[in-house]
Amino acid sequence: MIGIDSDLDDVFTVADSNVYVETVVNNEVGKNWNQVGPLVITGLNNVGMPFIRYLLEDVGMLEMKNGKECLHVLKGRANDYLILPNAQKIHCTILSSIVDSLNQGLLVILSYQFVQISLSCIKVKFFVPSLGERDRAKLCESFINAATQNGIKNIKFDFTFTSDYINNTGETKLRYFKSLL
Known part of the structure; x- marks a missing residue:
């Protein structure tokens, strides 16, 4: 699980005990706060087959809200x-x-x-x-x-x-x- 639904459309509170979420901005992978880019995840709990900096086909933006990491998913795999x-x-x-x-x-x-x-x-x-x-x-x-x-x-x-x-x-x-x- 990457995130938990919030009250806003397409905004999730990141399940930071389960995944580490980053974005790619200007070919740099990291916590690029408030910048739009492709999403990259690292699973924190899957020992048998871990995803390490797995590049998703989703585009989003990370931001901090009330001390919590939030993810705005702007484009999913539908590409439309x-x-x-x-x-x-x-x-x-x-x-x-x-x-x-x-x-x-x-x-x-x-x-x-x-x-x-x-x-x-x-x-x-x-x-x-x-x-x-x-x-x-x-x-x-x-x-x-x-x-x-x-x-x-x-x-x-x-x-x-x-x-x-x-x-x-x-x-x-x-x-x-x-x-x-």
Whole structure:
């Protein structure tokens, strides 16, 4: 057991008699307090087959609250959440909803892909064969405005346009979104 549920969503009080929890920040493993990073655990009680600095596929943040170590789990193994610079998480389907709203009436974006490369940057790839440069710039501006209205703030969107259909293959449930965090 890693933690005990608290009254807050996705916040656990670390079971520090059972595990030692660390995060990876800037390639350094440790007690990186109040910083978001992949979680690493060391089991303290399993003698037969111990986990020593086992890298989980979860992303979280450690903090002290009332003298207790707390863990905010920001992204689980489902890999379907955007994590904003303020550690807020938003389900990535909002990105698809924004594309749907931009496509209302006119199907412009024929395929798309989003890759979150850091807490402050998302790469966006659109297949829009019928748009010129000016219309592409307007599309980017409209996307950013819609993202901001939907709570996605302080994120840089790095847009790329392709003349080929984007084949979204991969192991994630939602193939149009990938997180590299």
